[in-house]
Amino acid sequence: xxxxxxxxxxxxxxxxxxxxxxxxxxxxxxxxxxxLQPILASNxxxxxxxxxxxxxETETAFLLNLAAENDCIKGVVGWVDLVANNLTERLxxxxxxxxxxxxxxxxxGEADDFLMRKEVQDGIGQLEQxxxxxxxxxxxxxxxAAIDLVRQFPNQAFVLDHIAKPKISExxxxxxxxxxxxxxxxxxVHCKLSGMVTETTNFRWKQSDFQPFLEVILVEFGINRVMxxxxxxxxxxxxxxxxxxxxxxxYIATFSAPEQAKIMGGNAKEFYNLETILQ
Numbered sequence: 001x002x003x004x005x006x007x008x009x010x011x012x013x014x015x016x017x018x019x020x021x022x023x024x025x026x027x028x029x030x031x032x033x034x035x036l037q038p039i040l041a042s043n044x045x046x047x048x049x050x051x052x053x054x055x056x057e058t059e060t061a062f063l064l065n066l067a068a069e070n071d072c073i074k075g076v077v078g079w080v081d082l083v084a085n086n087l088t089e090r091l092x093x094x095x096x097x098x099x100x101x102x103x104x105x106x107x108x109g110e111a112d113d114f115l116m117r118k119e120v121q122d123g124i125g126q127l128e129q130x131x132x133x134x135x136x137x138x139x140x141x142x143x144x145a146a147i148d149l150v151r152q153f154p155n156q157a158f159v160l161d162h163i164a165k166p167k168i169s170e171x172x173x174x175x176x177x178x179x180x181x182x183x184x185x186x187x188x189v190h191c192k193l194s195g196m197v198t199e200t201t202n203f204r205w206k207q208s209d210f211q212p213f214l215e216v217i218l219v220e221f222g223i224n225r226v227m228x229x230x231x232x233x234x235x236x237x238x239x240x241x242x243x244x245x246x247x248x249x250x251y252i253a254t255f256s257a258p259e260q261a262k263i264m265g266g267n268a269k270e271f272y273n274l275e276t277i278l279q
Contacts, residue, residue: 006229162195
């Protein structure tokens with residue numbers, strides 16, 4: 001079973017989606033399951049995890065509705081207000097839907113200490129009781145806050161999105177490498193091999209640019225804690241679906257078949273508890 005562990009859907013709204021500016025015209029349109037499903041099928045991908053792109057419960061409900069209507073969506077990583085007074089109530093409400101697998105906040109857009117704040121950590125600390133994962137979306141320089149966060153919750157399932165968005169074109173940073181090592185030392189943290197093509201200068205790249213970064217991730221996290229994700233349709237800014245997929249597939253081509261199967265779906269299936277959905 002092959003799973004794309006990270007992609008997005010939206011009905012484009014120029015006001016709500018102001019981050020998609022005129023330099024990103026290729027993604028200034030609707031992207032829905034009917035657009036992705038044939039791409040997944042042609043690339044031998046059996047399903048996907050839909051991840052929030054807008055910080056609203058409206059979008060969480062939108063994604064859950066899409067998942068209910070489209071078998072290709074195996075789970076949803078939604079959004080809830082982690083510092084809301086009624087957080088427990090909202091988590092209880094959304095977690096009644098078995099398709100909700102996790103929660104994410106766009107921490108990369110917040111102050112560098114966001115994930116270290118007590119009220120944020122208190123909110124994330126409630127996820128475990130509802131069986132929900134937490135996707136960590138940060139830039140490389142924000143990794144210290146992510147390390148502080150995961151240190152507080154050894155039983156919470158975390159996954160780092162987009163390998164923390166290092167500047168690929170500038171080559172390996174010792175600071176990024178050191179912080180990845182620190183983060184990966186916590187066994188409850190996984191990492192997505194996703195979102196790399198858009199962290200290149202002018203979206204220009206070659207396969208070899210990613211090799212040293214992938215090597216660090218695989219060495220530190222190991223085969224059992226990494227998972228493939230496309231970051232479609234955002235990836236289209238820099239690569240076709242097939243091109244970003246090939247980056248991971250070519251890197252792991254020399255791995256054993258069971259190891260490749262884990263990275264390309266098995267780990268995501270386990271991390272997001274997709275057993276009940278896939279049966």
